[in-house]
Amino acid sequence: MKEIDLIKKMALSARAKRSDILIAPIKLDFLDTQNWVFPLCYGFREALDIRYTEKVTTIKKMIDGQEVKVKKKYMIWTQGRIIAFKDSDLIINTCGDIAVQVEFAQPMGWDDSKNTMYTGSVMFKLYNIQEGKYLLAARYRCDQLEFLTLLINGSLKGINEIAF
Numbered sequence: 440m441k442e443i444d445l446i447k448k449m450a451l452s453a454r455a456k457r458s459d460i461l462i463a464p465i466k467l468d469f470l471d472t473q474n475w476v477f478p479l480c481y482g483f484r485e486a487l488d489i490r491y492t493e494k495v496t497t498i499k500k501m502i503d504g505q506e507v508k509v510k511k512k513y514m515i516w517t518q519g520r521i522i523a524f525k526d527s528d529l530i531i532n533t534c535g536d537i538a539v540q541v542e543f544a545q546p547m548g549w550d551d552s553k554n555t556m557y558t559g560s561v562m563f564k565l566y567n568i569q570e571g572k573y574l575l576a577a578r579y580r581c582d583q584l585e586f587l588t589l590l591i592n593g594s595l596k597g598i599n600e601i602a603f
Contacts, residue, residue: 457517465484491516493514526542527540563579
């Protein structure tokens, strides 16, 4: 799963730079997650750490016969490494028959004392949707990356169910 691999790679370093490669590309004001089991709307950019970032590039120009370096600013969408789904986030699958709702969440973050990435946590409820009614099926606990994996491929493998 290339989306998770990108985040994991960025999480290896305390000084990781934002990537120009997005886990959910932006196309005309929407997130391109249509191939995910639980597609996300544009409002989930922050949860995926996708930001519109100013970049600076240096170009060489000829001015009065001399080569001069000129800085050019431009804006680009960039991917960070801090996945941060929040309490009450509600996401419905492509078929419209299952929903997940975050009950409690802590974002990912860099742990300076251990020099490693803290993967955060997510407690969420899984609902079956029948005739417009949300029927609670189970509660689960996982980290932010496992929750993102669930949204992408729909698998609960490795995610711990917790009692009601």
